[in-house]
Amino acid sequence: MSWRDIAEGIEALEDLSLDGELVAELERRQSNSSSPQGGIRFYTPSFKSYQTSEIHGCGRNAWPAVSITGSDCKLQCDHCKAKILAPMIPAREPEALWSVVQGLVADGAQGMLLTGGSNHRNEVEYDPYYPVVRRIKDAWPSFKIAVHTALVDAAAAQRMEQAGIDVAMMDVIGAQETITQVYHLKRSVEDFERTLEALMATKMKVVPHIVIGLHYGLLLGEWRALEMIRRHRPDALVLVVVMPMYAPPKRPFATPDPHAVGRFFLEARAALPDIPLLLGCARPPGLTRTAIDAYAVMAGVNGMAHPSDGVVELAVRLERPVRVISACCSIAVGDEVMAIESDDKGLALDVQAILKQQRRSLKGIRVVSETADGGGA
Numbered sequence: 001m002s003w004r005d006i007a008e009g010i011e012a013l014e015d016l017s018l019d020g021e022l023v024a025e026l027e028r029r030q031s032n033s034s035s036p037q038g039g040i041r042f043y044t045p046s047f048k049s050y051q052t053s054e055i056h057g058c059g060r061n062a063w064p065a066v067s068i069t070g071s072d073c074k075l076q077c078d079h080c081k082a083k084i085l086a087p088m089i090p091a092r093e094p095e096a097l098w099s100v101v102q103g104l105v106a107d108g109a110q111g112m113l114l115t116g117g118s119n120h121r122n123e124v125e126y127d128p129y130y131p132v133v134r135r136i137k138d139a140w141p142s143f144k145i146a147v148h149t150a151l152v153d154a155a156a157a158q159r160m161e162q163a164g165i166d167v168a169m170m171d172v173i174g175a176q177e178t179i180t181q182v183y184h185l186k187r188s189v190e191d192f193e194r195t196l197e198a199l200m201a202t203k204m205k206v207v208p209h210i211v212i213g214l215h216y217g218l219l220l221g222e223w224r225a226l227e228m229i230r231r232h233r234p235d236a237l238v239l240v241v242v243m244p245m246y247a248p249p250k251r252p253f254a255t256p257d258p259h260a261v262g263r264f265f266l267e268a269r270a271a272l273p274d275i276p277l278l279l280g281c282a283r284p285p286g287l288t289r290t291a292i293d294a295y296a297v298m299a300g301v302n303g304m305a306h307p308s309d310g311v312v313e314l315a316v317r318l319e320r321p322v323r324v325i326s327a328c329c330s331i332a333v334g335d336e337v338m339a340i341e342s343d344d345k346g347l348a349l350d351v352q353a354i355l356k357q358q359r360r361s362l363k364g365i366r367v368v369s370e371t372a373d374g375g376g377a
C-alpha cells in the first residue's frame with residue numbers, strides 16, 4: 001500500500017488534503033534509503049487528554065520557563081511582541097531566581113528553561129545571574145537548565161558553560177531581511193552563525209531552532225539556516241512553525257503553507273541524516289497542523305510534541321517504532337531537552353489506550369511503549 005493510501009485510510013486524517021507528489025517523494029526517499037527511518041517519540045500531556053492534544057491537562061509542569069525580564073523585551077519582534085514571555089515565571093533579580101528554583105525543585109520540576117527579553121542587540125543579559133545558576137547546579141546537579149541564549153560571542157558562551165548550563169538553545173535565522181524587518185535588528189546572518197560556532201565550542205548541548213515561516217509566514221532564510229546548522233552539527237535541531245498570533249495588523253503574517261513546510265522537512269532530514277530532528281510544540285492549529293504533523297512523520301523526524309489526532313496511528317502504520325512519552329510542552333522547550341536525554345525520561349503509559357482511541361485495529365504492527373524504567377515493551 002502506498003503512503004498516500006495509508007494516510008487516506010486513517011479516519012482521523014480523512015479531511016486532510018496532502019500534496020500527492022510530495023508524499024510520493026517522501027516515500028521514495030525512504031525506500032531508496034539504505035537505513036530505516038528509526039523510531040519516533042511523541043510527547044503528549046497524557047493519554048486522557050490526547051484527543052484534545054493541546055496544552056490543557058498538563059497539570060504540574062516538569063519543565064517550567066523562567067524569564068529574567070518578566071514580560072519585558074526591547075526587540076518587540078513582529079511575530080511575538082514579547083507575548084511569549086508573558087506566561088513565564090518572572091525572576092527579575094538573581095535572588096528571585098534562587099527562590100523560584102527552590103520552589104520548582106520542591107514541586108518536583110526536573111529542570112527549567114531560562115530565558116528573557118532581549119536588548120536591542122538580541123542579547124539577553126544573563127551575566128548577573130550566573131553566580132545563582134552556579135549555586136543551583138551545585139545544590140541540585142541533576143536539575144537541568146536549558147537557556148535560550150539569543151546572540152552571544154565566544155566569551156559569553158564560555159560564561160554560560162562555566163555557570164553550569166546544560167543546554168543552549170537559539171533561533172537560527174538565515175535571511176537578512178527577516179533579521180532587519182521582523183526582528184528590527186541591526187545584526188547579520190553571520191552573527192547568528194558565529195553564535196552557533198561559539199556555543200559549539202563549549203561542552204553544553206546545543207539545540208538550535210529554526211522557526212519556519214518567520215518571514216511574515218513565508219519561507220525565506222530557512223535553507224541558509226539549515227546550511228549553517230549542517231556545518232556545525234549540533235546535538236539536535238528543533239523545527240517549529242511560526243504562530244503569528246501576536247502580529248500587529250499593519251504587519252500581518254500569512255499561515256505558512258503546510259506543503260512548503262513538509263518539503264522543508266524533507267530537505268532538513270536529507271541535510272542532517274544523523275542529527276535528531278524534532279518538531280516542537282509551536283505550529284498553526286487545525287488542518288494545517290495536522291498536515292504539517294503528517295509530513296513530519298513521513299520525513300522521518302525523531303520526535304514530535306503534541307501530535308495531531310491520527311498522526312501517531314500514521315507513524316505506526318508506516319511501521320516506525322513508536323514511543324509515547326507523557327510530557328508537557330512549556331513553550332516548546334522541556335520536551336526537546338528530554339528528547340536528547342534519550343534514555344529513561346518517559347513516564348509509564350498505556351499505549352493500548354491510544355490505540356483504542358485511534359478506533360482501528362493495529363494488529364500486527366510494531367508499537368513500543370515507554371515504561372517508567374525506560375524499557376520498551
Ligand code: SF4
Binds near residue numbers: 077081083
Ligand atoms: S521573539 Fe524573543 S526577542 Fe523577539 S519579541 Fe519575542 S521575546 Fe523578544
